[in-house]
Amino acid sequence: MTSLAVEAPDYMSEDLRIFAGGVAKFLEREAVPNAERYIQQHQVDRELWNKAGEAGLLCASMPEEYGGAGGTFAHEAVIIDELGKRGIDGWGIVLHNAIVAPYIRHYGSEEQKQRWLPRLASGELVGAIAMTEPGTGSDLQSVKTSAKRDGNHYVINGSKTFITNGGTANFIIVVSKTDPSKGSKGISLVCVETDEVEGFRRGRLLDKIGQKANDTAELFFDEVRVPTANLIGIDEGMGFVQLMQQLPQERLIIAMQALAVIERALAVTGDYVKQRKAFGKAIIEFQNTQFKLAECKTEATVAKVFCHYCMEQHLAGKLDATMASMAKLYLTEAQCRIVDECLQLHGGYGYMNEYPIARMYADSRVQKIYGGTNEIMKVLIARSL
Ligand SMILES: Cc1cc2nc3c(=O)[nH]c(=O)nc-3n(C[C@H](O)[C@H](O)[C@H](O)COP(=O)(O)OP(=O)(O)OC[C@H]3O[C@@H](n4cnc5c(N)ncnc54)[C@H](O)[C@@H]3O)c2cc1C
Numbered sequence: 001m002t003s004l005a006v007e008a009p010d011y012m013s014e015d016l017r018i019f020a021g022g023v024a025k026f027l028e029r030e031a032v033p034n035a036e037r038y039i040q041q042h043q044v045d046r047e048l049w050n051k052a053g054e055a056g057l058l059c060a061s062m063p064e065e066y067g068g069a070g071g072t073f074a075h076e077a078v079i080i081d082e083l084g085k086r087g088i089d090g091w092g093i094v095l096h097n098a099i100v101a102p103y104i105r106h107y108g109s110e111e112q113k114q115r116w117l118p119r120l121a122s123g124e125l126v127g128a129i130a131m132t133e134p135g136t137g138s139d140l141q142s143v144k145t146s147a148k149r150d151g152n153h154y155v156i157n158g159s160k161t162f163i164t165n166g167g168t169a170n171f172i173i174v175v176s177k178t179d180p181s182k183g184s185k186g187i188s189l190v191c192v193e194t195d196e197v198e199g200f201r202r203g204r205l206l207d208k209i210g211q212k213a214n215d216t217a218e219l220f221f222d223e224v225r226v227p228t229a230n231l232i233g234i235d236e237g238m239g240f241v242q243l244m245q246q247l248p249q250e251r252l253i254i255a256m257q258a259l260a261v262i263e264r265a266l267a268v269t270g271d272y273v274k275q276r277k278a279f280g281k282a283i284i285e286f287q288n289t290q291f292k293l294a295e296c297k298t299e300a301t302v303a304k305v306f307c308h309y310c311m312e313q314h315l316a317g318k319l320d321a322t323m324a325s326m327a328k329l330y331l332t333e334a335q336c337r338i339v340d341e342c343l344q345l346h347g348g349y350g351y352m353n354e355y356p357i358a359r360m361y362a363d364s365r366v367q368k369i370y371g372g373t374n375e376i377m378k379v380l381i382a383r384s385l
Pocket of ligand 1: 129130131132135136137138139161162163164165208211216366369370371372373374375376379
C-alpha cells in the first residue's frame with residue numbers, strides 16, 4: 001500500500017461492480033453538476049427522484065415483482081459508497097431505499113406492497129420516517145403523536161421534527177400511539193400519503209450546520225384521516241418491535257456512510273498535503289503530517305475491516321443489534337476524529353466551504369446524533385455485557 005487508499009477484504013461481486021459503474025455514471029451526469037445548487041436550495045430537485053427511479057436506483061434491494069431492482073443490501077451499500085465518494089451526502093435516497101421501503105417489504109400486507117413499493121421505486125412517492133418529536137427523540141416510546149381509530153380510519157394528531165426528506169416526502173411512516181396507555185406496546189407505524197389527506201402541514205426547512213442538501217423538516221398532523229389499511233402489519237401495537245428489528249440496518253447504513261466519508265477525507269487530504277508548501281517543502285514532508293496520516297490510515301483500515309465484517313454478517317442475516325450499534329458508534333467516532341485531523345492539515349483552507357474537507361467536517365457531526373445517539377448506542381451495547 002503506497003497511498004492513503006484504505007484496503008480491506010471486499011464483498012464486491014462482478015454484478016455489484018457493474019451496478020456500481022451504473023450508479024457512478026448516473027451520479028456524475030445528474031447529481032454532481034448540481035451538487036452546489038442542492039446545497040444552496042437545501043434540497044435536491046424533485047425530478048432527481050424520478051430520474052433515479054428510471055435509472056433503477058430507487059428500491060434497488062426491493063424485489064422486481066414490486067418494481068424494485070431485485071438486488072440485495074449490497075446494492076444499497078454500493079449506492080452509499082458512490083454517493084459518499086462524490087460528497088452527495090444530503091440526498092435522502094438511502095433512507096428512502098433501505099430504511100423506509102423495508103418496513104413495507106417486511107411487515108406490509110400483499111396489498112400494501114403492491115400499492116406502495118412500485119411507486120417508491122419509480123419516484124412517484126418519496127419516503128420518510130417520522131419518529132422524532134419536539135419533546136422526544138432518544139426516548140422513542142414516549143412519542144405523543146396519536147393515531148386514534150374512528151371506524152375504518154385512523155385520525156392522526158401530533159408533530160414531528162428533524163425529519164429527513166421532510167420537505168419533499170409524500171409517503172411518510174408515522175410512528176404513533178394507537179393506545180397511549182400501553183407505552184411501547186401502544187406504538188404503531190401508520191403510513192400517510194400526504195397528497196391524499198387534509199390536515200397535514202410541513203414546517204420550515206430546518207437550518208442545519210451540515211447535510212445542507214437535505215430538506216430536513218418539521219411535520220404537523222392535525223386531524224389527518226387515513227384508512228386503517230395504512231397500518232403496517234396486521235395488529236396494532238407492533239410498531240416498536242418493527243422499529244427495533246429494522247434499526248440495526250439503519251445503524252449499519254450510518255456506519256457505511258461514515259466509511260465513505262473517511263475514505264474521501266483521506267483522499268482529498270493526501271492530495272492537498274502533497275501540493276501545499278510551507279518552509280520550502282510540501283506539508284507531507286513534515287513528520288507530524290506523516291504521523292497524523294499514519295494514525296488516520298490505521299484507524300480507517302480497522303474501521304473498514306470491521307464495517308465490511310458487519311456488512312457480511314448482515315448479508316448472511318446474522319448482524320445483531322449489539323454489533324450494529326458498535327459499528328455505528330465506532331465508525332462515526334472515527335469519522336469525526338479523522339475528518340477533524342484532515343481539516344487541520346488543510347490549515348485555514350480547511351475552514352473554507354469551497355474545500356470539500358470543510359463540508360465533510362460540518363456534515364459529519366450529525367452522524368454521532370441521528371439513528372440513535374452514540375450514547376444510546378452505548379446503552380444498547382451495555383445491555384450485552
Ligand atoms: C439532520 C438530522 C436528521 C434526522 N433525521 C431523522 C429522521 O429522518 N427521522 C426521525 O425520526 N428523526 C430524525 N432525526 C432525529 C434524531 O434521530 C434525534 O435527534 C436523535 O435520536 C436524538 O434525539 P433528540 O434530538 O431528541 O435528543 P435527546 O433525546 O433530547 O438527547 C439529548 C442528549 O441526551 C443524551 N441522552 C438521552 N438519553 C440518554 C440516556 N438514556 N443515556 C445517556 N444519554 C442520553 C443524548 O445522547 C443526547 O446527547 C434527525 C436528526 C438530525 C439532526
